[in-house]
Amino acid sequence: MVKLSFSTKIFQFSNYIFLSLAAFLCILPMVHVLAVSFSSDYATTAYLVKFWPVGFNFTAYEKALNSNNFIIAFRVSVIRTVLGTALTMFLTMLAAYSMSKEDQIFKGRTLYAWFFVFTMLFHGGLIPTYLVVQKIGLTNSLLALILPSAVNVFNVVLMMNFFRGIPKELQEAAMMDGAGHFRILFTIFMPISLPSIATLSLFTMVFHWNAWFDGMIYMNKAELFPLATFLQALIASFDFTKIGLNPEDLAKLSERSLKSALIFIGTVPILLVYPFLQKYFVQGMTLGSVKE
Numbered sequence: 632m633v634k635l636s637f638s639t640k641i642f643q644f645s646n647y648i649f650l651s652l653a654a655f656l657c658i659l660p661m662v663h664v665l666a667v668s669f670s671s672d673y674a675t676t677a678y679l680v681k682f683w684p685v686g687f688n689f690t691a692y693e694k695a696l697n698s699n700n701f702i703i704a705f706r707v708s709v710i711r712t713v714l715g716t717a718l719t720m721f722l723t724m725l726a727a728y729s730m731s732k733e734d735q736i737f738k739g740r741t742l743y744a745w746f747f748v749f750t751m752l753f754h755g756g757l758i759p760t761y762l763v764v765q766k767i768g769l770t771n772s773l774l775a776l777i778l779p780s781a782v783n784v785f786n787v788v789l790m791m792n793f794f795r796g797i798p799k800e801l802q803e804a805a806m807m808d809g810a811g812h813f814r815i816l817f818t819i820f821m822p823i824s825l826p827s828i829a830t831l832s833l834f835t836m837v838f839h840w841n842a843w844f845d846g847m848i849y850m851n852k853a854e855l856f857p858l859a860t861f862l863q864a865l866i867a868s869f870d871f872t873k874i875g876l877n878p879e880d881l882a883k884l885s886e887r888s889l890k891s892a893l894i895f896i897g898t899v900p901i902l903l904v905y906p907f908l909q910k911y912f913v914q915g916m917t918l919g920s921v922k923e
Contacts, residue, residue: 659896668692668891675885691885691892701893703854704861707773707841709900715777715839720832722782727790728816747841751784757848764849766847775849776857780838786831793827794820840901858897865889 662682667675671686679685695701729737730744770777782818797820805815846860
């Protein structure tokens with residue numbers, strides 16, 4: 632057992648205090664939003680709610696969960712996140728596996744590598760991207776939310792460096808047994824690379840779940856909006872008839888409570904993913920950072 636010096640103990644204690652305060656400050660806004668969502672109309676209108684509900688009730692959640700438009704937007708986001716993450720990770724692994732090979736195995740690898748790097752440095756721009764999506768007929772389609780961001784070059788570079796760290800002897804032994812590149816990728820590289828896959832999958836899921844701007848420009852119908860776009864349009868316009876509320880409902884319900892309930896419901900699904908990926912996340916944080 633290594634005995635820590637007094638200065639090291641002070642340093643660790645300071646880190647614990649700092650990180651605890653940072654975590655506390657990150658949690659406080661969510662606690663406040665949760666408290667407001669469960670509070671009464673009078674308490675939220677009078678700004679009496681801090682970090683504990685005042686006049687506890689479920690009215691805001693009942694109205695939110697009974698809204699067909701909200702449920703449709705929620706379903707669109709779930710489908711987009713699942714399909715978008717699966718496609719992105721599949722393409723990322725294929726590209727990273729190919730780019731991790733030497734020039735003797737993958738002819739022209741350097742040229743392709745520079746092509747990928749070029750796309751990181753230079754972007755066509757918002758208008759050309761929109762015109763491409765429009766001309767190929769993807770507007771008002773779920774594919775418009777998935778295909779334009781299907782390949783993240785930064786993720787490809789990270790996974791490529793991770794693949795390069797896998798011993799070459801594993802691949803050579805598999806090839807001697809008759810395995811092809813696809814079998815090597817999915818039966819050898821994937822199990823070994825679970826930390827990197829989990830980390831990049833988490834980043835991709837968060838991106839797709841929180842993305843709202845592409846839904847706003849590619850979707851011309853409100854019923855096709857993903858959840859983030861739906862919430863942005865709802866909160867920005869203050870038009871709560873979009874979720875099916877009539878004037879009588881609005882008279883009994885605070886707008887702040889309803890907004891908080893919608894925001895919290897939209898946040899919960901992505902938060903539930905973190906515990907399942909936590910055991911891989913710490914390992915994945917060093918993805919591609921060290922080369923021997």
